[in-house]
Amino acid sequence: MNNTLISVFVMFVFILPGCTTGSFSSSSSPTEDSSNPEQVCNGLSELCSRTYDDVTFPETHNAFATHEDGIIYPASNHQTGLYAQWNAGIRAFMIDTHYENLNDESQGTVRLCHGDDDRGTSPCVYGSVNALAWLTNLAELIVQHENDIVTLLVENYVQPEHLEDVFTESGLMGHVFVHEINTAWPTLDEMIQSETRLVVFWEQSADTGHPWVHDFLTHSWTTNYAEENTEDMNCDVLRGDSEQSVYHMNNWLSGPLGLSDPSRGDEANNPDFLISRAKDCWEQHGKRPTFVAVDWWEDGDVIAAVQAINQMNEWD
Numbered sequence: 001m002n003n004t005l006i007s008v009f010v011m012f013v014f015i016l017p018g019c020t021t022g023s024f025s026s027s028s029s030p031t032e033d034s035s036n037p038e039q040v041c042n043g044l045s046e047l048c049s050r051t052y053d054d055v056t057f058p059e060t061h062n063a064f065a066t067h068e069d070g071i072i073y074p075a076s077n078h079q080t081g082l083y084a085q086w087n088a089g090i091r092a093f094m095i096d097t098h099y100e101n102l103n104d105e106s107q108g109t110v111r112l113c114h115g116d117d118d119r120g121t122s123p124c125v126y127g128s129v130n131a132l133a134w135l136t137n138l139a140e141l142i143v144q145h146e147n148d149i150v151t152l153l154v155e156n157y158v159q160p161e162h163l164e165d166v167f168t169e170s171g172l173m174g175h176v177f178v179h180e181i182n183t184a185w186p187t188l189d190e191m192i193q194s195e196t197r198l199v200v201f202w203e204q205s206a207d208t209g210h211p212w213v214h215d216f217l218t219h220s221w222t223t224n225y226a227e228e229n230t231e232d233m234n235c236d237v238l239r240g241d242s243e244q245s246v247y248h249m250n251n252w253l254s255g256p257l258g259l260s261d262p263s264r265g266d267e268a269n270n271p272d273f274l275i276s277r278a279k280d281c282w283e284q285h286g287k288r289p290t291f292v293a294v295d296w297w298e299d300g301d302v303i304a305a306v307q308a309i310n311q312m313n314e315w316d
Contacts, residue, residue: 041147041188042091044310048147048192052185052199052290053245056278057151058306059092059293060085061225061252061260064112064129071127074259075114077252077295082134086141089303092151092291093138097131097158097166100124107162117157131166139171142197149188150175151291153216153248154202160210167200176200176212181219185245216240216248220290223281225250226258230267235281245290249281252295260295269300275308282315 041048047055062077069081078085085093100109102122110131115123142150156163167173177196179185191197201216216222221240227233233251240247253268255261267273274292282288288309294302 041192042149043089044307047310048189049187051187052149052191054287055149055188055290056288056306056309057092057149057291058090058297058302059094059151059153059248059291060090060297061094061250061293061295062096062114063090063093064095064134065114065127069129071114071129073262075123075127077114077260079296079298082137082141085297088297089306090297091148092153092293094153094155094293095131095134096123096155097163098122098124098128099158100128105159105162107165110158110162110166116155132170135166135170135172139175142172142175146197147192149191149197149199151199152201154200154213156202156204156213160204160207160213163202163213164210172198173212178211179214179219218244220244220246220248222248223250225293226252226254226260228254228256230273233277235277235284242285245287247281247285247289248291248293249278249289250293251277252293262296265294265296265299267300269294269296269302269305271301271305271308274300274302274305278305278309279312279315288312288315 039045042055060078063082063085065071065076066078066081067076068079095112096114098111098113098117099105099122100111102117111124111128112131112134113122113124113128115126142148154163164173175196175198177191177199179199199214200212201214201219203216206215206218207213217240221237221242221244223235224238230253251268251274253261253264278289278292292302292306
């Protein structure tokens with residue numbers, strides 16, 4: 001999401017010949033859901049009776065920034081896109097919404113792009129994914145898998161009205177859950193029964209005009225991110241409200257230039273390491289991480305680690 005050493009990033013992208021605008025890839029297709037809808041929620045029967053904040057969800061950082069979708073390193077964070085992630089069991093996705101061109105801030109130009117607008121240029125010039133197409137595909141997956149709870153964390157650079165327009169047109173708005181701050185989160189089964197199976201956060205201040213988008217610094221908190229070594233990772237609060245029960249355990253490594261390091265995905269996503277770190281966070285904060293957010297999700301085994309975390313009753 002938030003980039004470090006952006007000037008270095010820009011320099012690398014300009015010299016990288018393959019970094020051109022990509023379109024959303026639909027070459028992969030979702031597998032059939034073989035779970036029993038009366039007994040299984042997000043892959044495990046025991047999760048149905050648990051509250052949203054007492055479940056751990058695997059989460060992809062910059063989920064759209066994939067080689068499959070035409071986003072080439074150093075702007076990419078994964079090899080494969082939405083369908084592969086979904087089929088593996090990912091149910092939480094970090095995305096960045098931008099205008100394709102800062103001189104044309106219209107709803108039709110909303111794209112998913114990796115970067116920020118602070119330097120006066122849309123990062124979409126380095127590669128983009130059609131936001132409406134990506135979100136429409138997500139909406140279809142949500143409909144097809146009626147016992148799964150899904151989360152989006154949006155680093156948003158577009159007008160809230162345009163974000164809502166895209167969500168509405170994609171079909172996602174009919175699934176959103178609205179959480180009132182400092183109230184108990186519902187169980188997964190309650191969310192399923194109420195047909196509000198999508199939770200949306202954004203990295204933006206609270207907006208009472210759009211209560212369906214929860215300010216993640218108000219409704220949750222996050223650990224640090226993009227450390228250079230796994231030994232540097234800890235469970236301390238980086239930002240957000242530590243009194244909230246929902247939190248992101250960010251778990252990806254950066255290289256010496258501050259860019260996501262594709263060569264150490266196996267190390268960061270090693271299931272033994274992920275489980276051990278999650279237990280440390282559980283012990284420190286009194287609850288399991290809500291999200292385990294990773295880069296290069298194909299490496300290691302994030303899904304197995306999260307399943308193991310969800311099957312634990314306590315950190316020790």
